[in-house]
Amino acid sequence: MSYLDRIAECHRWEPDDYRPFIIDDMAVGRVPRDLATRLADFPNVFQVSGRAVSLVPDLNSFDERSAAVADVLGRMRAAGEIPRWRDEAYPILRRWGEAPLLTMERAAVPLFGVRAYGVHLNGFVRDAEDLRLWVARRAKDKATAPGKLDHLAAGGQPHGIGVKANLIKEGQEEAGMDPDLAARAISVGLVTYRCVREEGLRDDVLFCFDLELPANFTPRNTDGEVESFELWPFPRVLETIRDSDDFKFNVSLVILDFAIRHGFLQPDDPDYEEIVAGLHLPPEPV
Amino acid sequence: MSYLDRIAECHRWEPDDYRPFIIDDMAVGRVPRDLATRLADFPNVFQVSGRAVSLVPDLNSFDERSAAVADVLGRMRAAGEIPRWRDEAYPILRRWGEAPLLTMERAAVPLFGVRAYGVHLNGFVRDAEDLRLWVARRAKDKATAPGKLDHLAAGGQPHGIGVKANLIKEGQEEAGMDPDLAARAISVGLVTYRCVREEGLRDDVLFCFDLELPANFTPRNTDGEVESFELWPFPRVLETIRDSDDFKFNVSLVILDFAIRHGFLQPDDPDYEEIVAGLHLPPEPV
Numbered sequence: 001m002s003y004l005d006r007i008a009e010c011h012r013w014e015p016d017d018y019r020p021f022i023i024d025d026m027a028v029g030r031v032p033r034d035l036a037t038r039l040a041d042f043p044n045v046f047q048v049s050g051r052a053v054s055l056v057p058d059l060n061s062f063d064e065r066s067a068a069v070a071d072v073l074g075r076m077r078a079a080g081e082i083p084r085w086r087d088e089a090y091p092i093l094r095r096w097g098e099a100p101l102l103t104m105e106r107a108a109v110p111l112f113g114v115r116a117y118g119v120h121l122n123g124f125v126r127d128a129e130d131l132r133l134w135v136a137r138r139a140k141d142k143a144t145a146p147g148k149l150d151h152l153a154a155g156g157q158p159h160g161i162g163v164k165a166n167l168i169k170e171g172q173e174e175a176g177m178d179p180d181l182a183a184r185a186i187s188v189g190l191v192t193y194r195c196v197r198e199e200g201l202r203d204d205v206l207f208c209f210d211l212e213l214p215a216n217f218t219p220r221n222t223d224g225e226v227e228s229f230e231l232w233p234f235p236r237v238l239e240t241i242r243d244s245d246d247f248k249f250n251v252s253l254v255i256l257d258f259a260i261r262h263g264f265l266q267p268d269d270p271d272y273e274e275i276v277a278g279l280h281l282p283p284e285p286v
Numbered sequence: 287m288s289y290l291d292r293i294a295e296c297h298r299w300e301p302d303d304y305r306p307f308i309i310d311d312m313a314v315g316r317v318p319r320d321l322a323t324r325l326a327d328f329p330n331v332f333q334v335s336g337r338a339v340s341l342v343p344d345l346n347s348f349d350e351r352s353a354a355v356a357d358v359l360g361r362m363r364a365a366g367e368i369p370r371w372r373d374e375a376y377p378i379l380r381r382w383g384e385a386p387l388l389t390m391e392r393a394a395v396p397l398f399g400v401r402a403y404g405v406h407l408n409g410f411v412r413d414a415e416d417l418r419l420w421v422a423r424r425a426k427d428k429a430t431a432p433g434k435l436d437h438l439a440a441g442g443q444p445h446g447i448g449v450k451a452n453l454i455k456e457g458q459e460e461a462g463m464d465p466d467l468a469a470r471a472i473s474v475g476l477v478t479y480r481c482v483r484e485e486g487l488r489d490d491v492l493f494c495f496d497l498e499l500p501a502n503f504t505p506r507n508t509d510g511e512v513e514s515f516e517l518w519p520f521p522r523v524l525e526t527i528r529d530s531d532d533f534k535f536n537v538s539l540v541i542l543d544f545a546i547r548h549g550f551l552q553p554d555d556p557d558y559e560e561i562v563a564g565l566h567l568p569p570e571p572v
Contacts, residue, residue, distance in 0.1 A: 187553050273491060
């Protein structure tokens with residue numbers, strides 16, 4: 001096994017399995033056949049053809065679109081068709097930085113193959129000799145990736161909160177971090193991927209942050225999502241990613257980005273160019 | 287003007303203007319129409335069709351390929367068809383990390399639209415308050431980008447030297463750096479781009495390095511390629527990139543990558559996702 005295997009896992013999907021999900025003439029997601037068929041039951045909200053699924057053009061404001069889609073999703077939820085309902089509104093964007101076209105319940109986002117955003121925190125301790133990364137073990141009862149290894153703090157990016165503010169919130173909930181400490185985290189880029197998971201088609205952008213922590217910091221989970229925390233020498237983290245799938249699939253990407261940025265992987269490595277390329281999707285629109 | 291304008295300049299090319307350059311059934315470059323026509327004059331080395339330019343399959347070793355191509359390029363040079371001859375052998379690779387298929391004179395690489403590699407060094411000084419970047423002004427008599435602003439040290443990646451060793455050599459030649467000092471540089475990733483320049487189609491991968499320098503370090507150019515060095519507050523560097531094309535086109539990309547990695551650009555910036563995407567070409571093969 002290799003780092004490239006971890007990356008390949010984050011890029012498995014079949015374009016032919018989907019029809020574009022179109023809002024206002026712009027493709028913002030990918031809907032599989034079964035869902036397209038089901039959405040045809042709601043012709044006041046969705047126009048379904050053999051080529052595409054579109055939001056009806058009459059729905060032309062943020063509020064109208066959000067309400068109409070929420071109504072359909074609520075009915076599907078009642079029919080047991082949307083597992084793992086989160087009660088969290090995600091923004092659906094034409095382009096990062098623009099006003100959202102609508103919000104959509106988080107659990108439905110991968111069903112529609114819509115792009116989602118998240119934050120991941122590399123929390124590490126450095127001394128003269130080496131660098132150690134805080135590793136969390138996810139609770140065994142989590143809905144996704146139970147028992148997998150994770151970052152000190154990470155989470156989805158809901159509607160209505162800034163990226164850095166969201167990171168600080170996640171640091172508090174997941175690792176009991178003081179907001180002042182989490183605010184010292186530095187934004188260091190992003191990784192992107194598109195792949196089929198149990199929950200649907202994940203089309204994600206993860207904003208990455210680095211935070212050098214004092215040696216006396218001890219994380220403390222406050223929301224029951226983490227079973228335990230350990231401080232691992234970074235080479236052990238990398239070996240575990242290379243040789244196993246113990247880390248949650250997308251955490252591996254963020255950690256490989258960390259390894260690249262901090263010189264733990266070197267340009268003379270034959271896989272170097274392919275690893276960096278694999279952390280970034282092509283810049284085309286969806 | 288904006289950062290995205292700088293990035294767009296590094297991605298201007300027209301796929302239809304080229305035919306694939308094929309070695310051993312693998313596309314490794316892009317040849318424009320005029321060159322394809324000219325290469326048809328050398329049927330012992332190149333097979334030219336309306337669809338592709340191929341190296342003749344009989345040339346099936348590194349030495350044979352290199353010698354045959356060098357012979358053709360030498361004739362073209364004698365006919366004045368290859369300006370700015372460098373006498374530097376670049377490796378032509380199927381994939382980074384594999385043994386080169388042949389070497390090719392550096393000046394011919396963009397004529398064949400073949401991927402080239404290089405190293406760029408972000409040399410900076412940090413104190414409690416801010417970060418300053420060493421900026422070089424290129425000599426006015428340089429063949430490419432005379433008078434433009436540049437990195438402390440940067441250069442192409444020739445055949446037969448490791449990436450880090452090359453960086454140390456460039457640091458010595460371009461900035462008079464002690465090899466021990468340059469060896470402290472940390473590899474931090476790469477940027478990629480493909481664009482038409484005066485010299486042809488540049489399809490480049492630049493390995494990026496960061497080096498935090500002591501406040502008492504003063505660069506000293508030893509090869510006549512640099513007119514002067516200045517230490518600029520990083521915000522001034524970024525503003526100059528945003529508002530002008532004073533920096534050499536590809537240096538802007540490496541500095542934007544630096545700005546992303548060090549938190550000078552933030553995820554809440556509406557252009558953030560597009561800037562990061564613009565630093566990396568799609569991971570497909572050539």
